[in-house]
Amino acid sequence: MIRFDNVSKVYPKQTRPALRDVSLEVEKGEFVFLVGSSGSGKSTFLRLILREERCSHGQVHVLGKDLARVSNWKVPQIRRQLGTVFQDFRLLPNKTVGENVAFAQEVIGKSRGEIRKSVPQVLDLVGLGGKEDRMPGELSGGEQQRVAIARAFVNRPKLLICDEPTGNLDPQTSVGIMKLLDRINRTGTTVVMATHDQNIVDQMRKRVIELEKGRLVRDQARGVYGYQH
Amino acid sequence: MRAQFVLSEIGVGLRRNLTMTFAVIVSVALSLALFGGSLLMSDQVNTMKGYWYDKVNVSVFLCNKSDAESDPNCAKGAVTEDQKKEIRADLGKMTVVDKVTYESQDQAYKHYKEQFGDSPLAASLTPDQMQESYRIKLKDPEKYEVVATAFDGRDGVQSVQDQKGILDNLFGLLNGMNWAARAVMALMLVVALMLIVNTVRVSAFSRRRETGIMRLVGASGFYIQAPFIMEAAVAGLIGGAVACGFLVVARYFIIDHGLALSEKLNLINFIGWDAVLTKLPLILATSLLMPALAAFFALRKYLKV
Numbered sequence: 001m002i003r004f005d006n007v008s009k010v011y012p013k014q015t016r017p018a019l020r021d022v023s024l025e026v027e028k029g030e031f032v033f034l035v036g037s038s039g040s041g042k043s044t045f046l047r048l049i050l051r052e053e054r055c056s057h058g059q060v061h062v063l064g065k066d067l068a069r070v071s072n073w074k075v076p077q078i079r080r081q082l083g084t085v086f087q088d089f090r091l092l093p094n095k096t097v098g099e100n101v102a103f104a105q106e107v108i109g110k111s112r113g114e115i116r117k118s119v120p121q122v123l124d125l126v127g128l129g130g131k132e133d134r135m136p137g138e139l140s141g142g143e144q145q146r147v148a149i150a151r152a153f154v155n156r157p158k159l160l161i162c163d164e165p166t167g168n169l170d171p172q173t174s175v176g177i178m179k180l181l182d183r184i185n186r187t188g189t190t191v192v193m194a195t196h197d198q199n200i201v202d203q204m205r206k207r208v209i210e211l212e213k214g215r216l217v218r219d220q221a222r223g224v225y226g227y228q229h
Numbered sequence: 230m231r232a233q234f235v236l237s238e239i240g241v242g243l244r245r246n247l248t249m250t251f252a253v254i255v256s257v258a259l260s261l262a263l264f265g266g267s268l269l270m271s272d273q274v275n276t277m278k279g280y281w282y283d284k285v286n287v288s289v290f291l292c293n294k295s296d297a298e299s300d301p302n303c304a305k306g307a308v309t310e311d312q313k314k315e316i317r318a319d320l321g322k323m324t325v326v327d328k329v330t331y332e333s334q335d336q337a338y339k340h341y342k343e344q345f346g347d348s349p350l351a352a353s354l355t356p357d358q359m360q361e362s363y364r365i366k367l368k369d370p371e372k373y374e375v376v377a378t379a380f381d382g383r384d385g386v387q388s389v390q391d392q393k394g395i396l397d398n399l400f401g402l403l404n405g406m407n408w409a410a411r412a413v414m415a416l417m418l419v420v421a422l423m424l425i426v427n428t429v430r431v432s433a434f435s436r437r438r439e440t441g442i443m444r445l446v447g448a449s450g451f452y453i454q455a456p457f458i459m460e461a462a463v464a465g466l467i468g469g470a471v472a473c474g475f476l477v478v479a480r481y482f483i484i485d486h487g488l489a490l491s492e493k494l495n496l497i498n499f500i501g502w503d504a505v506l507t508k509l510p511l512i513l514a515t516s517l518l519m520p521a522l523a524a525f526f527a528l529r530k531y532l533k534v
């Protein structure tokens with residue numbers, strides 16, 4: 001699903017690499033936590049998978065494709081098979097919940113019939129059945145993140161990338177979101193989640209990858225958060 | 230791609246930037262109206278030049294039968310064959326003369342018809358009302374006087390005309406105006422392009438949230454850019470339509486009505502509607518493509534895809 005071979009990333013005008021010689025593999029259907037302090041390279045790691053950046057050395061394979069060899073105009077084809085969820089939800093404030101989810105299908109040219117069928121379905125899945133016509137501003141943070149997850153999942157991606165999805169949420173709401181992500185993972189979708197939330201990592205007991213100053217320092221099956229802030 | 234979705238995005242974009250859109254429309258309209266005006270002015274000059282303008286420097290017009298009755302220069306009657314031979318021979322002896330062409334009444338009639346074909350005056354003319362003439366090309370165009378003094382007042386010669394001299398002042402004026410129009414056009418064009426680039430930049434910035442999400446869910450680059458490009462194209466096309474309106478109204482009021490130059494200067498042949506109408510598609514196409522291209526290149530800088 002994802003393979004990093006000796007990947008390094010140096011941003012222009014910076015001497016210290018954001019990632020140094022990282023090699024790892026994520027199998028289909030895995031649930032992986034990505035931990036590390038701020039500046040450890042977590043975001044860079046995710047940006048490389050999304051092909052927002054290209055690596056400086058090594059190779060990044062996602063869904064069996066060497067991203068260095070994917071031409072710019074084909075990048076959207078890859079992103080269609082990835083779902084993304086962010087700490088700040090990234091919903092469109094002037095569109096309803098249903099329209100926000102439908103947006104992900106409209107822009108890749110799905111038919112209206114298909115959209116009308118799949119939007120209520122995916123909203124049911126995330127526990128927001130019947131809230132299609134509400135505006136994002138009327139919803140709680142947890143509900144907004146569920147909308148974002150619904151949008152990420154509506155095109156049935158093979159890989160879900162989450163960048164601190166619970167970062168803005170209280171612990172109880174976070175547990176709900178984690179249950180939802182776990183459910184999505186059980187449908188066969190691979191989940192990679194960057195997080196600072198110690199409780200969640202310790203409870204879930206999934207594979208943990210730890211980065212420190214750009215180096216891979218721990219890769220542990222059924223791991224725990226492992227370090228104190 | 231869903232047309233309705235794209236169209237609604239364009240509508241939202243144009244309304245959000247109403248003042249900018251208006252500025253783009255006005256500057257495109259002005260620059261293209263000047264562009265069209267300059268093209269029409271060149272047409273006007275070409276129409277007025279007629280058949281002989283670029284080919285000869287001096288024309289020696291010979292008396293015909295009607296001149297013999299009305300023109301004091303031709304009091305001794307229409308030109309005779311002997312007089313013609315003599316004139317031709319004298320022309321051949323002059324060192325300043327490069328080339329002489331004889332134009333018969335029938336040829337003169339034909340050239341006149343070509344130039345003034347659709348005017349009422351031309352319809353009433355017959356070939357024997359036309360003048361025979363010698364059209365002379367000089368080695369040095371400034372030596373017109375030599376020919377004039379040699380033939381003015383000679384029997385059978387109605388007049389000697391320095392045709393370029395008559396028209397050159399007018400053409401100089403028209404050409405000057407044409408260059409002025411082109412200069413202002415170029416300036417307005419730069420303004421229009423800068424406005425478009427800026428509009429696209431503002432537009433891309435105000436919609437960075439949408440475009441960011443579009444990128445994340447895998448919308449193609451073209452799909453993300455299309456609304457911006459079409460916004461610019463639509464604004465440009467409106468400007469182009471306004472420019473076309475300008476030209477049609479200008480032709481109507483300057484030549485046919487209002488100033489009514491065609492009545493006041495009925496010896497001058499003016500450009501017809503066909504000259505105006507054939508420019509309109511060119512202006513519309515330019516108004517559509519130029520802003521679209523400007524937007525496309527602006528997006529490469531301001532919108533990450």
